[in-house]
Amino acid sequence: MVIDLVLSNAKIYTSSGIVTAGVAIENGRILRIAKEANLPQASHTLDLHGHLVLPGLVDMHVHLRDQQLAYKEDFVTGTSAAAAGGVTLIADMPNNIPPTTSATSLRERARLAENHIFVNTAFYSAFPEDLAQLPSIVKEKAIGFKVFLSNEIGGFDTEDNNLLTRAFTQAANLNIPVAIHAEDKKTLENAEQEVKKTCRTDVKAHLETHPAIAEMKAIQRIVQLFENTGGSLHLCHLSSAIGLTSFLAAKKQGLRITCEVTPHHLLLSNKHSKRLPRLTLVHPPIRTLEDTKALWNAVTNRQVDSIASDHAPHTIEEKTTESIWDVKPGIPGLETTLPLLLNEVNKGHLTVPDLVRMTSEVPARILKLKDRGSFKAGCYADLVVIDMKQKHEIDASRFHSKAKYSPFNGWKVKGKPIRTLVNGRLVMDEGEIVAKAGTGSIVS
Numbered sequence: 001m002v003i004d005l006v007l008s009n010a011k012i013y014t015s016s017g018i019v020t021a022g023v024a025i026e027n028g029r030i031l032r033i034a035k036e037a038n039l040p041q042a043s044h045t046l047d048l049h050g051h052l053v054l055p056g057l058v059d060m061h062v063h064l065r066d067q068q069l070a071y072k073e074d075f076v077t078g079t080s081a082a083a084a085g086g087v088t089l090i091a092d093m094p095n096n097i098p099p100t101t102s103a104t105s106l107r108e109r110a111r112l113a114e115n116h117i118f119v120n121t122a123f124y125s126a127f128p129e130d131l132a133q134l135p136s137i138v139k140e141k142a143i144g145f146k147v148f149l150s151n152e153i154g155g156f157d158t159e160d161n162n163l164l165t166r167a168f169t170q171a172a173n174l175n176i177p178v179a180i181h182a183e184d185k186k187t188l189e190n191a192e193q194e195v196k197k198t199c200r201t202d203v204k205a206h207l208e209t210h211p212a213i214a215e216m217k218a219i220q221r222i223v224q225l226f227e228n229t230g231g232s233l234h235l236c237h238l239s240s241a242i243g244l245t246s247f248l249a250a251k252k253q254g255l256r257i258t259c260e261v262t263p264h265h266l267l268l269s270n271k272h273s274k275r276l277p278r279l280t281l282v283h284p285p286i287r288t289l290e291d292t293k294a295l296w297n298a299v300t301n302r303q304v305d306s307i308a309s310d311h312a313p314h315t316i317e318e319k320t321t322e323s324i325w326d327v328k329p330g331i332p333g334l335e336t337t338l339p340l341l342l343n344e345v346n347k348g349h350l351t352v353p354d355l356v357r358m359t360s361e362v363p364a365r366i367l368k369l370k371d372r373g374s375f376k377a378g379c380y381a382d383l384v385v386i387d388m389k390q391k392h393e394i395d396a397s398r399f400h401s402k403a404k405y406s407p408f409n410g411w412k413v414k415g416k417p418i419r420t421l422v423n424g425r426l427v428m429d430e431g432e433i434v435a436k437a438g439t440g441s442i443v444s
């Protein structure tokens with residue numbers, strides 16, 4: 001038997017430690033991981049020269065844009081950025097133009113993406129105004145429902161408790177997770193009114209319009225509404241110590257609840273936002289050093305389920321408007337997430353198994369993705385090869401994303417993704433995209 005590909009000289013993490021082995025790949029999946037002498041012959045061999053190989057990242061929070069927001073990012077540039085960053089699967093958020101909020105819009109978005117994606121792509125939907133449409137959206141392969149509590153998508157009223165509870169119950173019955181951007185709308189509106197009265201334009205003024213208490217209130221409200229539905233609730237981008245406390249309390253109560261944190265909320269605090277007020281502007285905002293410490297503490301204690309980028313690209317013009325109030329919120333993160341996290345591994349702040357758990361295994365489990373996110377025989381060969389020793393400087397001008405800026409630009413880090421394989425095919429080699437668009441699959 002001659003199989004498709006063997007990765008030779010790979011350094012592999014197993015439950016019993018690091019071993020040097022080969023990986024046999026056939027029909028896009030991992031056939032076997034074993035000493036090379038025990039692997040079948042392959043038509044191609046890729047020598048990994050003793051580099052570490054891990055499951056590719058499953059980034060469960062990506063704004064891929066395209067369609068009428070293609071000027072910010074499109075399927076080609078966004079998924080190239082993913083491949084360059086060692087991300088092999090992304091879950092796309094629904095706040096697009098047109099918004100993903102019906103079976104028709106989802107089908108059209110998937111159709112447009114199909115031949116343009118370099119990594120596997122899944123789609124969230126927003127809740128439709130008419131909840132009777134939920135089953136058809138799930139049938140069209142929505143991976144989950146996303147709710148922006150502070151920023152409605154389509155006509156769904158997120159202030160209506162009754163409607164939310166019915167939506168959560170239906171999602172639970174359809175066995176599909178709900179992901180929440182947890183910032184309480186009324187709290188933000190009141191805070192904004194107060195702050196804008198003072199005509200302030202400093203970065204602290206923006207932070208005051210998105211107080212941590214808004215995160216806490218939103219979580220507490222949603223947890224109450226979710227409590228008796230039996231469904232799975234996922235909290236996106238936790239940013240504050242008090243938000244985290246509310247999440248942990250809900251978990252203790254026995255709710256099926258998970259959370260994600262982003263590299264920017266872990267690594268940036270007000271000293272960075274003072275220096276780069278516009279490029280660090282994001283929702284929820286970059287907060288205090290104490291908040292980052294609480295988030296790190298939760299990472300270390302294995303209380304954080306996933307790390308996602310919340311890749312939210314905008315044009316540089318949209319990020320550098322004169323008034324701070326006009327700056328579009330969001331940070332491009334697909335090409336910095338893994339290098340930043342590998343640097344934390346090298347610094348001893350994170351272990352490789354914890355990294356893999358939060359960036360691949362658990363996100364795949366939350367999104368109920370079959371045979372993805374794990375490095376074992378039978379799973380898809382979605383892999384990233386890593387040079388743990390390579391020191392490099394983050395250079396946003398070389399991003400594949402259309403958003404060629406980053407608050408991390410110029411950061412010196414150690415550890416780099418050097419190759420990415422998607423469905424058994426080499427997609428990124430030393431920073432270059434080497435596969436055809438369409439190598440990624442639409443997944444659900």
Ligand code: NCD
Nearest residue numbers: 063181282283310312329330
């Ligand atoms: C997101 C975007 O740009 O789509 N921005 C962000 O700051 N995270 C939307 C959002 O989550 O508010």
Ligand code: ZN
Nearest residue numbers: 181236283284
């Ligand atoms: Zn969000």
